Amino acid sequence: MSGASAREVARDVVLAVARDDAYANLLLPARIREAGLTPADAGFATELAYGTLRWQGQHDALIADAAGRSIDAIDPTTLATLRIGSHQLSRMRTPVHAAVHETVALLGSHRGRAGFANAVLRRLSEVPAEERLARLTADASDDDRLALETAHPAWVLRALRRTLDREGAGDELGALLAADNDPPAVQLVALPGIADPDAVDGAETASPIGRVAPPGDPARLPQVADGSWRVQDAGSQLAALALTRARPVQAGERWLDLCAGPGGKAALMAAEAAAAGATLEANELLPHRARLVREAVRGIQPRPDVVTGDGRRYGRGETAGAFDRVLLDAPCTGLGALRRRPEARWRKQPTDVPELAALQVELLEAAARAVAPGGLVAYVTCSPHLAETRAVVDRAAALGLVPVDTRAVVRELSPGIELGETGDAVQLWPHRNGTDAMFVQLLTTK
Numbered sequence: 504m505s506g507a508s509a510r511e512v513a514r515d516v517v518l519a520v521a522r523d524d525a526y527a528n529l530l531l532p533a534r535i536r537e538a539g540l541t542p543a544d545a546g547f548a549t550e551l552a553y554g555t556l557r558w559q560g561q562h563d564a565l566i567a568d569a570a571g572r573s574i575d576a577i578d579p580t581t582l583a584t585l586r587i588g589s590h591q592l593s594r595m596r597t598p599v600h601a602a603v604h605e606t607v608a609l610l611g612s613h614r615g616r617a618g619f620a621n622a623v624l625r626r627l628s629e630v631p632a633e634e635r636l637a638r639l640t641a642d643a644s645d646d647d648r649l650a651l652e653t654a655h656p657a658w659v660l661r662a663l664r665r666t667l668d669r670e671g672a673g674d675e676l677g678a679l680l681a682a683d684n685d686p687p688a689v690q691l692v693a694l695p696g697i698a699d700p701d702a703v704d705g706a707e708t709a710s711p712i713g714r715v716a717p718p719g720d721p722a723r724l725p726q727v728a729d730g731s732w733r734v735q736d737a738g739s740q741l742a743a744l745a746l747t748r749a750r751p752v753q754a755g756e757r758w759l760d761l762c763a764g765p766g767g768k769a770a771l772m773a774a775e776a777a778a779a780g781a782t783l784e785a786n787e788l789l790p791h792r793a794r795l796v797r798e799a800v801r802g803i804q805p806r807p808d809v810v811t812g813d814g815r816r817y818g819r820g821e822t823a824g825a826f827d828r829v830l831l832d833a834p835c836t837g838l839g840a841l842r843r844r845p846e847a848r849w850r851k852q853p854t855d856v857p858e859l860a861a862l863q864v865e866l867l868e869a870a871a872r873a874v875a876p877g878g879l880v881a882y883v884t885c886s887p888h889l890a891e892t893r894a895v896v897d898r899a900a901a902l903g904l905v906p907v908d909t910r911a912v913v914r915e916l917s918p919g920i921e922l923g924e925t926g927d928a929v930q931l932w933p934h935r936n937g938t939d940a941m942f943v944q945l946l947t948t949k
């Protein structure tokens with residue numbers, strides 16, 4: 504294994520995420536291809552980059568302690584190099600010599616930086632990370648200690664705890680935080696009416712039309728290559744199916760996906776609509792994401808209308824009361840998909856929450872105006888934050904919407920699924936259901 508180039512790819516990705524706000528899941532595959540890494544090196548680079556990003560908060564605390572200075576005082580390239588070094592030392596069991604020497608070598612002949620990085624990594628290698636962390640958190644609150652130990656920002660940890668507490672499951676917090684740090688198996692969906700859920704050999708998931716992908720690149724499966732199967736979390740599948748299968752479909756129904764990009768649920772809804780004689784309109788604010796929706800639904804007949812624009816315009820004029828089923832898969836913090844998006848937990852800020860919650864309420868107002876009398880709205884987020892879930896749904900009554908027993912609908916779809924005490928709503932969890940932490944509330948008109 505030419506570990507040096509794999510390390511360089513991982514370091515460059517960690518650096519680009521911090522410096523340029525890059526997305527690791529987009530950048531890493533491109534960098535691996537450019538560098539021509541072997542499959543083994545690509546695996547090492549992936550584990551190193553994603554792992555470092557996921558545990559970044561903990562690495563930063565360790566590095567600051569060993570360096571005797573704030574991480575803000577370390578230049579970005581050296582810091583990214585130290586982060587991947589710390590990850591190899593504390594979480595990958597890489598031999599110390601390789602973890603220090605090969606990592607420091609990435610800083611080239613810049614003597615000041617390389618000497619500093621060498622000293623910090625040597626110091627890190629001399630004291631086990633747990634010992635250093637125990638010292639660092641000796642006087643910390645329980646939340647701050649757990650946050651550092653599990654590499655979650657404390658505000659995220661508190662938000663997750665509040666939601667679990669609300670369903671009387673506060674004792675599951677540790678399992679949830681551990682699940683967030685466990686890279687998930689890829690899950691697939693067989694598009695209804697197009698693919699056979701038994702055609703792929705994989706374990707069952709929480710979704711009746713899902714399977715766990717066999718090991719390896721899912722894009723190599725013929726069913727994925729021909730578009731009849733898609734990569735999709737089982738929680739997302741259940742959220743879309745809850746809307747499309749909550750009650751029998753009348754031929755000619757009109758469906759709306761208000762926030763459709765990049766189109767995972769739109770493709771599933773389009774297949775469901777085609778099988779039942781309904782039509783789908785998929786809307787997305789951002790033109791480049793609307794293009795992804797068009798690609799996602801290509802090949803599904805009849806082809807859904809994909810339109811670009813602000814979802815808040817719906818429900819006035821000719822779209823007032825025009826749709827029998829409306830999916831509002833709202834823009835959110837994504838705190839329910841942390842296991843999938845390594846850097847996301849460090850990028851989100853508590854100040855994002857009220858801004859998103861206000862937008863979610865406005866989109867729910869549009870959904871309430873656009874749904875036909877007696878029709879269904881599904882309010883969905885891939886965040887379990889109460890401000891983005893219960894607090895938004897609490898506004899539904901004032902908009903003329905009442906809750907539908909969504910737990911009963913999901914139990915019908917997924918017999919035996921474990922659901923918490925969440926009233927009419929469904930809150931899925933990675934540690935419990937093997938899905939992202941999706942929230943789903945079906946609503947109908949009063």
Ligand SMILES: C[S@@+](CC[C@H](N)C(=O)[O-])C[C@H]1O[C@@H](n2cnc3c(N)ncnc32)[C@H](O)[C@@H]1O
Binds near residue numbers: 814832
């Ligand atoms: C959670 S994602 C939807 C995921 C999608 N349903 C899927 O399964 O692939 C939310 C989407 O809403 C879009 N969005 C944000 N603000 C919007 C608005 N005002 N109107 C419509 N879409 C919006 C975002 O660009 C993003 O693509």
